Amino acid sequence: MMEPMLRVQDLRTYFFTDQGVVKAVDGVSFEVNEGETLGIVGESGCGKTVTSLSVLGLLPEPPAQIMAGSSVKFLGDEIIGADEGRMRNLRGNKISMIFQEPMSSLNPVYSVGDQIAEVLRVHRRMGRKEARDEAIRLLDEVGIPAPDRRVAEYPHQLSGGMRQRVMIAMALSCEPKLLIADEPTTALDVTIQAQILELLEELSLSHGMAVLLITHDLGVVAEVCDRVVVMYAGQVIETGTVNEIFTEPAHPYTRGLLASLPSVTNSGRRLNSISGTVPNPVDWPRGCRFRERCPEAGDGCEEEQALVTLESAGRSSRCCKTEAVNLTGAG
Amino acid sequence: MTRYIIRRLLSAIPLVLGIATIVFFAVNLAPGDPTLYFLSPGMTQDVIEQMRINFGLDQPVHVRYLRWLGAMLTGDFGHSISHSRPVLEVLVDFLPNTLILSACALFVAFLFGIIIGTIQAVRQYSIMDSAMSVVLLFFYSMPSFWLALMLILTLSLFARNVWDLPIWFPASGIVSVDYDFLTFGEKVRDRVMHLVLPTLSLALVLTAGIARYMRGSMLEVIRQDYVRTAKAKGLSEAVVVFKHALRNALIPVITLVGLYIPVLFSGTIFIETIFAWPGMGRTIYDAIFIRDYPLVMAGTFFFASMVVVANLIADVLYAVIDPRIRYE
Numbered sequence: 198m199m200e201p202m203l204r205v206q207d208l209r210t211y212f213f214t215d216q217g218v219v220k221a222v223d224g225v226s227f228e229v230n231e232g233e234t235l236g237i238v239g240e241s242g243c244g245k246t247v248t249s250l251s252v253l254g255l256l257p258e259p260p261a262q263i264m265a266g267s268s269v270k271f272l273g274d275e276i277i278g279a280d281e282g283r284m285r286n287l288r289g290n291k292i293s294m295i296f297q298e299p300m301s302s303l304n305p306v307y308s309v310g311d312q313i314a315e316v317l318r319v320h321r322r323m324g325r326k327e328a329r330d331e332a333i334r335l336l337d338e339v340g341i342p343a344p345d346r347r348v349a350e351y352p353h354q355l356s357g358g359m360r361q362r363v364m365i366a367m368a369l370s371c372e373p374k375l376l377i378a379d380e381p382t383t384a385l386d387v388t389i390q391a392q393i394l395e396l397l398e399e400l401s402l403s404h405g406m407a408v409l410l411i412t413h414d415l416g417v418v419a420e421v422c423d424r425v426v427v428m429y430a431g432q433v434i435e436t437g438t439v440n441e442i443f444t445e446p447a448h449p450y451t452r453g454l455l456a457s458l459p460s461v462t463n464s465g466r467r468l469n470s471i472s473g474t475v476p477n478p479v480d481w482p483r484g485c486r487f488r489e490r491c492p493e494a495g496d497g498c499e500e501e502q503a504l505v506t507l508e509s510a511g512r513s514s515r516c517c518k519t520e521a522v523n524l525t526g527a528g
Numbered sequence: 529m530t531r532y533i534i535r536r537l538l539s540a541i542p543l544v545l546g547i548a549t550i551v552f553f554a555v556n557l558a559p560g561d562p563t564l565y566f567l568s569p570g571m572t573q574d575v576i577e578q579m580r581i582n583f584g585l586d587q588p589v590h591v592r593y594l595r596w597l598g599a600m601l602t603g604d605f606g607h608s609i610s611h612s613r614p615v616l617e618v619l620v621d622f623l624p625n626t627l628i629l630s631a632c633a634l635f636v637a638f639l640f641g642i643i644i645g646t647i648q649a650v651r652q653y654s655i656m657d658s659a660m661s662v663v664l665l666f667f668y669s670m671p672s673f674w675l676a677l678m679l680i681l682t683l684s685l686f687a688r689n690v691w692d693l694p695i696w697f698p699a700s701g702i703v704s705v706d707y708d709f710l711t712f713g714e715k716v717r718d719r720v721m722h723l724v725l726p727t728l729s730l731a732l733v734l735t736a737g738i739a740r741y742m743r744g745s746m747l748e749v750i751r752q753d754y755v756r757t758a759k760a761k762g763l764s765e766a767v768v769v770f771k772h773a774l775r776n777a778l779i780p781v782i783t784l785v786g787l788y789i790p791v792l793f794s795g796t797i798f799i800e801t802i803f804a805w806p807g808m809g810r811t812i813y814d815a816i817f818i819r820d821y822p823l824v825m826a827g828t829f830f831f832a833s834m835v836v837v838a839n840l841i842a843d844v845l846y847a848v849i850d851p852r853i854r855y856e
């Protein structure tokens with residue numbers, strides 16, 4: 198099989214705080230293949246953002262620490278513990294990232310053109326004029342009207358949707374192999390959300406760029422992703438293709454997420470959301486971490502659950518009831 | 529931008545007039561008057577009365593106020609009683625020395641305050657951060673006249689006579705006695721050397737305050753999303769800190785330009801006295817005791833106007849640094 202572009206293996210990122218050790222990411226593994234769009238879903242607080250920031254080495258250490266045994270390989274090379282020079286050459290160049298808050302992710306004191314041009318000047322060694330022209334072209338590509346005027350404007354002069362487009366233009370500027378998008382539409386209006394997702398999908402196709410799309414919204418996943426990783430309490434609890442996850446969710450948590458999704462059949466009715474909240478990451482529950490909230494909890498759930506591969510390599514679940522459920526589903 | 533500056537300038541006019549008014553009444557309503565300076569034993573009440581008439585002190589205070597204000601608006605600041613020449617000439621002699629000293633102190637204080645505060649924030653909780661905090665707290669707590677004496681003791685006296693250092697700084701005046709016989713290059717060096725100790729005495733206290741403020745502001749800024757964005761772009765730490773974070777962190781610090789100028793001017797009164805610096809601070813101080821009203825009023829008015837100007841500069845700096853203000 199072809200080597201995946203990004204392989205995250207047993208990633209553990211802990212925060213050493215006064216309140217104790219926050220085990221925000223506690224043994225996460227997944228792969229992103231060339232050109233595909235992988236979704237990471239999970240409720241807020243389950244470690245998605247920390248996972249993505251760990252990949253690019255963007256967490257402040259201390260308090261964060263990526264624990265020994267964690268591995269992130271990009272194009273076959275280990276990048277955990279790589280020196281700053283190598284990481285800088287990856288960031289914004291081979292791997293780009295866009296964030297949840299377009300309102301605060303751009304620097305308020307520099308024009309959007311300068312902020313885009315900066316990446317081109319650093320990574321592609323462009324001159325001032327050339328970088329500016331390229332910035333205008335990029336703004337045009339991400340669908341910003343009158344780009345030659347907008348290039349000189351400041352973030353506060355743009356709407357949230359426009360700012361997110363600027364972030365995308367910036368991320369796109371060096372033709373990265375991988376774009377990490379952490380909840381890129383969460384802070385936006387619904388109509389703008391759809392436009393931004395469409396744009397991301399279009400660009401990933403036209404640039405042959407893989408996308409790691411992080412979201413708490415399965416609806417977003419359904420729209421743009423090829424495969425899905427479901428996270429809960431700092432761990433991966435299910436993986437599969439979008440089709441598999443939506444038609445035969447293996448893990449009770451995934452089923453809970455699906456049930457809380459508005460759909461044609463249950464629109465208007467009160468949504469089923471999973472009861473309770475994500476447990477405290479300083480002290481994850483023993484046994485299955487979802488047990489306190491799981492409607493199917495029973496015998497065997499007090500054991501630590503392993504991520505078990507199901508019918509194919511990319512299909513797995515972390516629940517002792519998975520096979521039984523699948524059998525009843527089939528029979 | 530130009531309109532913004534013009535608007536600020538116009539709004540400063542009533543402020544300056546208000547200052548002139550307060551200065552006038554504060555000086556004139558204080559006990560005593562200039563005749564005290566000329567009193568000698570055996571002087572009759574008639575002579576004193578005649579002197580008061582000569583000075584115009586027999587007029588009611590509001591008439592004096594209007595005459596003074598009118599004259600001042602035409603550039604006439606009157607005649608200094610103690611210096612026996614026009615106030616304007618006295619100002620021209622002494623004011624530039626004070627302005628140079630203050631400007632140097634302000635520049636040094638901001639330069640070091642900003643650099644130290646930034647380094648402290650970027651290396652928060654490191655040994656360097658704690659060590660700098662202790663040193664700064666020391667300078668912050670010490671009165672500047674005491675610092676001045678310590679600087680003279682160490683960098684001037686001991687450096688020259690005890691430690692035999694190759695470099696030491698003069699502790700008095702603005703130039704050496706042999707200044708007129710020096711070449712141009714030596715003259716420049718001589719002036720700079722004379723500036724060092726008074727500048728440091730004034731600047732150290734301010735540096736400490738600015739660094740403290742800068743550290744807090746920088747700590748706030750480096751947690752912002754756009755700083756993370758800058759890192760995610762693959763920029764070096766130096767560019768992230770000194771380009772992306774610094775400019776934002778400076779915005780609140782600019783306020784200190786306006787706040788510290790009055791502190792600086794009152795500091796010059798002691799420092800100029802200690803270092804025999806022929807500046808305005810010392811001159812006004814002397815003039816107050818002699819009840820040289822015209823000189824006190826003009827000098828105070830200029831200092832107060834300088835504070836207004838400093839705030840204007842701060843406003844302009846805000847606009848230069850922050851586009852959100854520029855496009856208001």
Ligand SMILES: Nc1ncnc2c1ncn2[C@@H]1O[C@H](COP(=O)(O)OP(=O)(O)O)[C@@H](O)[C@H]1O
Nearest residue numbers: 212219221240241242243244245246247248478
């Ligand atoms: N700097 C930090 N210090 C301590 N805990 C943190 C820090 N950043 C994140 N966390 C904790 O890590 C956990 C995962 O956070 P995050 O990855 O942001 O969740 P998600 O993106 O899935 O909503 C949360 O419990 C959060 O409180």
Ligand code: SF4
Nearest residue numbers: 485488491498516517
């Ligand atoms: S292991 Fe048990 S508690 Fe955990 S998800 Fe499966 S059924 Fe629920």
Ligand SMILES: [Mg+2]
Nearest residue numbers: 245246379380
């Ligand atoms: Mg998040």
